[in-house]
Amino acid sequence: MRLERIDKQVARAETALAAGLMGGVFLILLIGAGWRSAGHPLAWSDELAVLLMACAGFFGASAALASGRHISVDLLEARLGPRGRARVQGLVRLVLLLALAGFALLLWRWFDPLGLLRAESAQAFAEATFNFVYQEPTVTLGVPKVWAWLVLIPFCAGSLLHVLAQIARLLRGDAPC
Amino acid sequence: MLSLLCFLTLLLIGLPIAFAMAIAAVLQILLSGEAQVLLISVPQTLFGGVESYGLLALPVFIFLGELLNASGAGRRLIALAALVVGPVRGGLAQVNLIANALMAAVLGSTVAQITLMSRLAVPEMVRAGYSRDMAATITAAGGLLAPVLPPSMLLIVYGVIAQLPIGDLFLAGVVPGLIMLVLFMALTHLMGRRHGFPASARPATGKTRILTGALPALAVPAAMIGAILGGIATPTEAGVVAALAVFVLGRWLWHEIGFADLWPALKATAVSSASILFLIAAAGLYAWVAAWENLPATVAAWLAQVSDNPLVFLLLLNLLLLLLGMVTDPLPALILTVPVLLPVAQDVYGIDPVQFGLITCINLAAGLLTPPVGSGLFTAALLNDVPSGRIARRLLPYLGAVGLLLAALSLWPGLSLGLGRLLG
Amino acid sequence: KDYRLGLITPPPHQWTLSAQAAADEIAARTGGRVHILVFPSGQLGNEARMLQQLQTGAIDFAMMTVGEFANRDPNYGIFQAPYIAADYDAAGKLLSGPTAQQLLEGMRAFGLKGLAWGMAGFRQIVTGPQVDTADQLRHMKIRTVPMQSSMAFWSDLGAAPTPMPLPALYDAFANGQIDGMQIDYEGTWNSGYHDHAGTIIASNHMLFPMAAVASGRKWQTISAADRAVVQEVFADQAAQLIASYQDIDAGYLARLETTGVPVLKVDRAWFGPAIDAWYGEWEQKAPLLKQLEAEAAQD
Ligand code: NA
Ligand code: NA
Numbered sequence: 001m002r003l004e005r006i007d008k009q010v011a012r013a014e015t016a017l018a019a020g021l022m023g024g025v026f027l028i029l030l031i032g033a034g035w036r037s038a039g040h041p042l043a044w045s046d047e048l049a050v051l052l053m054a055c056a057g058f059f060g061a062s063a064a065l066a067s068g069r070h071i072s073v074d075l076l077e078a079r080l081g082p083r084g085r086a087r088v089q090g091l092v093r094l095v096l097l098l099a100l101a102g103f104a105l106l107l108w109r110w111f112d113p114l115g116l117l118r119a120e121s122a123q124a125f126a127e128a129t130f131n132f133v134y135q136e137p138t139v140t141l142g143v144p145k146v147w148a149w150l151v152l153i154p155f156c157a158g159s160l161l162h163v164l165a166q167i168a169r170l171l172r173g174d175a176p177c
Numbered sequence: 178m179l180s181l182l183c184f185l186t187l188l189l190i191g192l193p194i195a196f197a198m199a200i201a202a203v204l205q206i207l208l209s210g211e212a213q214v215l216l217i218s219v220p221q222t223l224f225g226g227v228e229s230y231g232l233l234a235l236p237v238f239i240f241l242g243e244l245l246n247a248s249g250a251g252r253r254l255i256a257l258a259a260l261v262v263g264p265v266r267g268g269l270a271q272v273n274l275i276a277n278a279l280m281a282a283v284l285g286s287t288v289a290q291i292t293l294m295s296r297l298a299v300p301e302m303v304r305a306g307y308s309r310d311m312a313a314t315i316t317a318a319g320g321l322l323a324p325v326l327p328p329s330m331l332l333i334v335y336g337v338i339a340q341l342p343i344g345d346l347f348l349a350g351v352v353p354g355l356i357m358l359v360l361f362m363a364l365t366h367l368m369g370r371r372h373g374f375p376a377s378a379r380p381a382t383g384k385t386r387i388l389t390g391a392l393p394a395l396a397v398p399a400a401m402i403g404a405i406l407g408g409i410a411t412p413t414e415a416g417v418v419a420a421l422a423v424f425v426l427g428r429w430l431w432h433e434i435g436f437a438d439l440w441p442a443l444k445a446t447a448v449s450s451a452s453i454l455f456l457i458a459a460a461g462l463y464a465w466v467a468a469w470e471n472l473p474a475t476v477a478a479w480l481a482q483v484s485d486n487p488l489v490f491l492l493l494l495n496l497l498l499l500l501l502g503m504v505t506d507p508l509p510a511l512i513l514t515v516p517v518l519l520p521v522a523q524d525v526y527g528i529d530p531v532q533f534g535l536i537t538c539i540n541l542a543a544g545l546l547t548p549p550v551g552s553g554l555f556t557a558a559l560l561n562d563v564p565s566g567r568i569a570r571r572l573l574p575y576l577g578a579v580g581l582l583l584a585a586l587s588l589w590p591g592l593s594l595g596l597g598r599l600l601g
Numbered sequence: 602k603d604y605r606l607g608l609i610t611p612p613p614h615q616w617t618l619s620a621q622a623a624a625d626e627i628a629a630r631t632g633g634r635v636h637i638l639v640f641p642s643g644q645l646g647n648e649a650r651m652l653q654q655l656q657t658g659a660i661d662f663a664m665m666t667v668g669e670f671a672n673r674d675p676n677y678g679i680f681q682a683p684y685i686a687a688d689y690d691a692a693g694k695l696l697s698g699p700t701a702q703q704l705l706e707g708m709r710a711f712g713l714k715g716l717a718w719g720m721a722g723f724r725q726i727v728t729g730p731q732v733d734t735a736d737q738l739r740h741m742k743i744r745t746v747p748m749q750s751s752m753a754f755w756s757d758l759g760a761a762p763t764p765m766p767l768p769a770l771y772d773a774f775a776n777g778q779i780d781g782m783q784i785d786y787e788g789t790w791n792s793g794y795h796d797h798a799g800t801i802i803a804s805n806h807m808l809f810p811m812a813a814v815a816s817g818r819k820w821q822t823i824s825a826a827d828r829a830v831v832q833e834v835f836a837d838q839a840a841q842l843i844a845s846y847q848d849i850d851a852g853y854l855a856r857l858e859t860t861g862v863p864v865l866k867v868d869r870a871w872f873g874p875a876i877d878a879w880y881g882e883w884e885q886k887a888p889l890l891k892q893l894e895a896e897a898a899q900d
Contacts, residue, residue, distance in 0.1 A: 015448060019440065019447040022236050022240070022447045023439075025236060026237065026417050030414070030421070036742065037409045039742065041742055041761050043752065043763075043764055046764070046766070049233055050230055053227070053232065054228050054454075056447055057450065057455060058224075059447075059451070060451020061452065061455035063447075063448060064448055069452055070195060071195070071453075071555040072192065073188050073189065075189065075566065076189055076191060089191070091190060095187065095190075095196075096196060099203075106217070106220055109216075123710070126712065127709070127710065130658065130818045131657075132711070132712055135673075135711075137673055139668075139747050151224075152223075152224060214658040217657045218659045222650070230769065231768060336768070336771075336792075345793065407776075407777075409778070411772070411773060411778060465645065465646065473644075512644065516640075516642035520612045
């Protein structure tokens with residue numbers, strides 16, 4: 001099935017991205033330590049490492065949803081028969097679906113792409129709406145913070161996709177992940 | 178109250194804890210009367226929860242653990258420790274605890290240490306005939322040494338909030354950490370007799386071979402401590418240096434690992450740390466809403482009314498922290514409670530802030546091993562493939578020992594403050 | 602109605618005490634209409650997070666260091682000009698003068714209502730190795746806050762400015778990952794940095810300003826009469842705060858002098874030509890600096 005295949009591929013891509021970003025974090029920490037002991041501390045290394053870790057965390061969190069690696073309590077599931085278990089698993093995905101849809105709505109309101117398009121400039125948009133999402137600077141990197149915050153969009157979209165695929169599997173009578 | 182009920186219900190039906198916590202936080206926001214302005218801050222707060230330099234230690238030490246395991250360095254170190262302990266009943270369990278204490282001198286986080294030791298010690302113990310439950314339990318308990326013996330991420334964060342010299346706090350952790358080790362070893366000895374722990378076997382290969390095989394592995398902690406004390410690296414950076422050292426040894430000396438093994442190790446690191454990072458993000462969201470609602474100050478005001486006896490206060494404090502530690506992670510709990518409870522402790526009851534810090538950090542760290550929310554417990558369960566409920570039950574005597582330690586620390590301030598005074 | 606004031610300092614710190622005093626006075630003078638809850642120790646988040654919440658209106662007031670503002674507009678870095686104020690009196694005048702006022706008004710661009718400027722103790726220098734001349738600071742790794750104007754001071758001296766999170770500082774200094782730091786007496790004593798210090802350089806070389814601000818979004822919803830009270834009380838408290846640091850700095854210096862670590866008293870001339878280089882560079886980067894210098898020269 002197509003949804004199934006896309007779900008798997010997206011999860012694989014998310015894992016690879018998270019792993020690559022974590023590798024980047026370790027490299028930056030090494031480079032930062034090296035340059036500092038050579039007497040040329042890099043002002044930007046810590047902030048970059050932290051932001052990459054956060055991004056890796058969100059990509060990985062979506063991938064972990066696909067593979068069921070998030071930490072959860074299995075008290076109830078363990079005590080139910082196969083039918084009851086499928087129902088509870090379906091309920092869990094339904095709650096997740098609603099929560100993620102709500103989160104998508106919050107992201108839409110926060111990034112407010114239509115409002116930004118209508119405004120003359122990002123600063124005018126901020127002063128008119130008190131929404132400073134595009135004005136927030138990074139401390140040492142010289143780029144707006146929004147480039148890091150954008151990771152929440154693929155996180156939310158990926159998570160929605162994984163939950164939908166799991167619901168589809170449950171409806172067919174298969175295990176969710 | 179309603180949001181707590183919502184959280185517990187969602188938890189019970191099996192929703193991932195991080196999502197249950199985030200949903201409960203949003204419910205609390207919807208009930209706050211200022212939902213409009215608070216909701217718009219939710220995505221930022223979630224992201225901000227993991228935007229912390231201290232958290233970098235988490236993936237670093239998970240990765241170090243992956244490499245220590247894959248390169249064969251861990252196996253060699255454990256063999257060395259076993260050689261030292263000798264063939265006694267429950268020997269490998271004691272080796273595990275001693276190795277945990279040694280690791281605690283390098284690591285500052287319970288979860289990171291349980292991750293490392295689950296890879297290092299549990300497979301060895303299972304091979305030697307221990308039940309998987311028992312091996313995971315002893316490893317989880319040993320992880321509690323990490324935030325007590327210096328260095329300690331919890332004590333660092335506490336020192337920052339309380340504006341205390343971090344060196345004093347570290348020094349204060351040494352004696353309680355050693356007491357905890359002795360209590361755990363004695364307890365393990367008793368359990369070994371009751372459950373019939375296997376005696377550690379006489380090594381199959383010669384002592385010299387074990388020694389020559391393991392000595393280069395000692396270069397790993399040596400490289401780490403050297404990098405820190407030599408002024409080259411912070412403890413987190415030293416973790417990366419140690420990972421590099423492990424890779425070099427495993428690739429060119431032992432020939433057990435190659436460049437192709439790095440990618441799977443990175444992927445495992447990314448997914449393991451991501452689920453913990455996301456949990457911390459959600460906990461941060463909940464802590465923020467609770468702080469905004471001024472919940473901690475309400476609790477503090479109530480506490481101050483109950484009694485003017487410092488011991489009663491410490492007893493209530495321990496109970497409160499125990500409850501809090503059960504349902505949250507230590508870092509958000511620390512950020513939430515210390516700013517309000519420390520002034521009460523100091524001004525109303527005249528308790529030393531260093532003693533207060535040790536009690537608070539050890540109590541909250543123990544919460545890492547209790548259900549329903551315990552990152553340490555879940556890490557041990559996940560990595561060792563044992564239901565968390567079973568580990569939690571077996572951990573009870575160890576948590577009881579921690580309770581004894583907390584009582585002693587509350588009754589005798591000298592246990593935490595003595596070493597500092599001795600050294601001036 | 603309950604309002605929320607956030608700040609990163611712990612409960613015993615003078616900033617927190619001043620915030621509480623302001624809150625109490627405002628509550629009394631507005632008949633409880635403006636009731637401010639004080640959230641110390643960064644309970645509501647670090648300064649970047651607090652600024653974001655002021656912008657959305659999730660919190661109403663804050664007392665913040667100047668870092669977040671300077672990061673958005675270099676003009677907010679000018680109070681970091683070396684030796685711009687000779688003493689607490691001069692600092693108080695500058696921080697309530699016309700340039701300071703202009704900067705408070707400019708905070709509208711960040712979605713804030715600027716209320717008043719205060720400060721913490723003067724910046725000093727604590728080094729691991731023993732130091733007698735400014736030349737010995739060359740190539741030293743000195744921890745500073747990651748602010749352009751502050752870091753430039755150290756680059757101009759030939760040192761390597763090294764931003765580092767505060768929790769990592771004690772160990773980094775003890776183990777020699779950094780050779781020194783720019784800090785006040787209060788922080789030096791409370792964190793015990795003197796344990797590993799070769800010299801405490803009593804330089805008084807830099808101010809450490811603090812801004813009391815309100816959320817622009819929430820400010821509009823307070824009545825004009827109450828707004829006037831809030832503004833007056835914060836200005837009062839800020840002025841008292843600045844004056845109080847004379848005694849606070851002197852008290853902590855006296856304690857540090859008992860530790861046996863050599864205290865080296867230095868002035869602007871000790872640093873050599875680096876300070877002139879700093880002014881040359883920052884008069885270009887921050888147009889308001891010249892105006893502030895003119896104000897400082899009037900005394
Ligand atoms: Na430790
Ligand atoms: Na717990």
